[in-house]
Amino acid sequence: MARHYSEAEVVAILEDLDPARLHSFIAAHVVTPVVTPGGHAFTEADVARLQLLCDLSDFYDLPPDALHMVMSLIDQLNTARGDMRALIKAVASEPDEVRGRIQKSVRRLRIVTLGKA
Template sequence: MARHYSEAEVVAILDGLDPDRLRSFVSAHVVTPVVTPQGAAYTETDLARLQLLCDLSDFYDLPSDSLGMVMSLIDQLNTARGDMRALIQAVATEPDEVRGRIQKSVRRLRIVTVDRK
């Protein structure tokens, strides 16, 4: 079962995070706590996301609306990476003949894409 952290625990764990900043990230919808009988709670994934938000905000002085856009792009990239891993695993289970045809198609499509630039 996933561990959940209270607001106070999250603020104590993460450098650069205070209750006001946490609330601003929540109100900007860049992190969404889960609701438990004890109140709002955060997962390990939320902690990593919050640390990244603090770092981006501190190092690049990004406002909340920009943080939302950056996090959306990061989420899309992570989804694409997961899809690519799954595709690679699926292709790896195919016979050599099929893998060879896929490899040739990928090379051909990449050449077409490069030529269009």
Template sequence: MTRFYSETEVISRVEELTQPRLGAFVRARVVSPVTTAHGPAYREADLARLQLLVDLAEAYELPDDSLSMVMSLIDQLNTARGDMRALMQAVAAEPDEVRGRISTTVRSIRIIHVDSES
């Protein structure tokens, strides 16, 4: 079962998070509360995301539009990592011969890529 946190709970759990800053993050669409019968609420993943946002904003003094871009890049990276993990599991399920051909092809593509960067 998913645990939801109210705005008050989120602000008390995320270091350095204030109500105005939370509102700014929501308006910048870098975090999106879910609608519940009790009003807007946040999931556990939102708390981690908010802590990262606060840390980035504090450490690098990033404005909201920059935070939005950074979070978009982080989201894309996380998606790519998930895709890579699934691909690796699919390849691992293939017979040795297929895995060997894939490995050889990947090595040759990487060599071509490295040579083209020189």
């Protein structure tokens, strides 16, 4: 079972985070905690995401709407990376003949794509 952290625990863990900032991130929908009878509960992934949010907003002075866009792009990139890993595993499990055809097809498509750029 995954560990969950309370708002107070998260604020204590992350030195750049205070309750007001935490609530602004929640209101901006850039972090989505679990709602429990005792308040919000955060996973370890949420804590890491909150640290990244603090770093981005401090270093780049990003407002909440820009943070939402940046985090959405990061989420999309992570999804694409997971899909690519799954695709690589699927192709690796195919016979040599199939892998060879896929490799030739990918090379051909890349040449066509690069030629149109």
